[in-house]
Amino acid sequence: MAQNDEYILEILTDSSLITPSQLERARAEREGSESLIATLVRQGIVSEEDVSRALATHAAMDFVDVAQLAIADEVLAQVPREVAKRFKVVPVAESETGLMIAVGDPLDFDTFDTLHHMLQRDLEFVCATPAAIKVAYRKYYGTAEDAIEDMGDGGGIEVMGEGASTPGAEGDVGDAPIIKMVSMMLLEAYNMRCSDIHLEPLEKRFRVRFRIDGVLHEMQNPPKKLQTAIISRLKIMSGSMSIAEKRLPQDGRIQVKMGKKSIDLRVSTIPTSHGESIVMRILDKSSLSLGLPQLGFLSDDQETFEQLITLPDGILLVTGPTGSGKTTTLYGCLNYINKPDKKLITVEDPCEYQMNGINQVQVNADIGMTFPAALRSILRQAPNIIMIGEIRDAETANIAINAALTGHLVFSTLHTNDAPGAVARLVDIGVQPFLVSSAVRAIVAQRLVRKICPKCQQPYEMTESELQALGLSAGQLGEANVMMGKGCDACKHLGYKGRMGIFEMFLIDDEVRHMVNNKASTVELRKRAREMGMRTLREDGIRKVLAGMTSAEEVIGVTMSDAD
Helix, strand or coil: CCCCHHHHHHHHHHCCCCCHHHHHHHHHHCCCCCCHHHHHHHCCCCCHHHHHHHHHHHCCCCECCHHHCCCCHHHHCCCCHHHHHHHCEEEEEEECCEEEEEECCCCCHHHHHHHHHHHCCCEEEEECCHHHHHHHHHHHCCCHHHHHHHHCCCCCEEEEHHHHCCCCCCCCHHHHHHHHHHHHHHHHHHHCCEEEEEEEECCCCEEEEEEECCEEEECCCCCHHHHHHHHHHHHHHHCCCCCCCCCCCEEEEEEEEECCEEEEEEEEEEEECCEEEEEEEEECHHHHHCCHHHHCCCHHHHHHHHHHCCCCCEEEEEECCCCCCHHHHHHHHHHHHCCCCCCEEEEECCCCCCCCCCEEEECEHHHCECHHHHHHHHHHHCCCEEEECCCCCHHHHHHHHHHHHCCCEEEEEECCCCCCHHHHHHHHCCCCHHHHHHHEEEEEEEEEEEEECCCCEEECCCCHHHHHHCCCCHHHCCCCCCEEECCCHHHCCCCEEEEEEEEEEEECCHHHHHHHHCCCCHHHHHHHHHHCCCCCHHHHHHHHHHCCCCCHHHHHHHCCCCCC
16 A cells, blocks of 8 residues: 555554554564465465455545445546556445545555546545555456456466467467466465366357365456467367367367376367356366375274275275265275275276276276276276266166176266165166175265364354254353354455265165165164164265364355254
8 A cells, every 4th residue: 555554554543453562573574575464364464355344434425345245337438548557446326425435545645636637527436455556446447458468477387288289379479478367367266175177158248267275266356358269278278179169079188287286177069058058167187185083083983994994805885966076085985095006996977086906997988988898998907996977877787797797996976965875876876686685885975065264263252043953952062163164365254175975885784784675764774774873975075164174154154954
């Protein structure tokens, strides 16, 4: 800001937003030429919005969240783009006292006088955060040059794989700004721990959203005029997608090197009303080395799960909807049991990660390499352990069961809402009940919940509605360590950082096998599982809420249908 930092710090202190001890700690921990205000924001003591609100109050000025406003074209036309860019302001609306303009520094009176002189009309000033003004400027005034300038330096990203040898991959001199923009978008997504990138052409804008810990967040949108160029650049980087074909869906893969890190992205395009929509999934190989505790298992469940994945034969099924982390759990299992004395083969569609010491088979239906065809062949390879990406039909299921009955340990996934429901699902797709009861050793259902950020977690008292939803009373909390994230730079002010699983483990014993043979219903199987001590998804989630690992909001949101 234009005003002296010490004056602003005095305002923050008078507003009780910071204490003298916090200020002294910030002075001691300031990095390089960083301002004390930036240090306080980085430490999570105050937010940029806190600072702006305090300054607005001091200046007797209203505060607005300009990033959330819809600004009319006739209002924008009253402030030229060059003026908005130079003074870092955005017109908001017409008011009774003149044109309302949002400013980032409510104490910069020189700017107010200059704008009065340049615009030659009555003005009313309101305060917004500098970040929100920047977002609004890019949204309403931004040009291709502005967007590229804002991206910064896009160097250090190298296209690998097929895209590296594709004609046009390096681009012409005139394409350099687009190359930089796309490179920086990929780098930003990776740095923000994004799992997938959504580029969506709408009627008047080209929307960019990042999915972080399962939740979509809208990012700075490139100008609509760059839509075609950005999509073409991504297709070229894949090396296998046609930039001429815009009427049919396409799939590809991008491999880039960022410094010493190699990043894979799975790319999918589909035609929409206003252009091609692209989704890129970032394949993070670091998840392959996750141990069972990092997946979300507590000590007792981890011990049980370790026993299951070291059985000599049988089927272990991991169930849940799309995006519930089933594949990551299976990779965690393979990583745990991958030893030189075992031969492991996987059949996947697609092979998302390359794992050392494991034979991975890619399904390709176009040439007849289906799941059943691959399975029939790999059984002749004498594996000890087989991982099947997903059981989708009766033929795949029967081959998997026959493999389990002939001395192989088989891991696979199935789409069901809970663990006992997997039995009915297998029977429904055509597997005989006696085969299910003979081959299946255990079924694990799972969901993903966000983890509370360890940097900004603080004690939290659950509301009455949360207690009621979880079936708890205040007296049952005892010595619970319920936490909630305040939001800090480490978690991008979300309060959460990373995800973990909550689990429901259904072990198959002799009585359950007898029930399956007699075609027992899912309700009966669930009742028996509860008698055996199975914790439901919600109950496992509650344990993690009380341990301060996740929030009640997260558990309630992903276990809405969970009931006894």
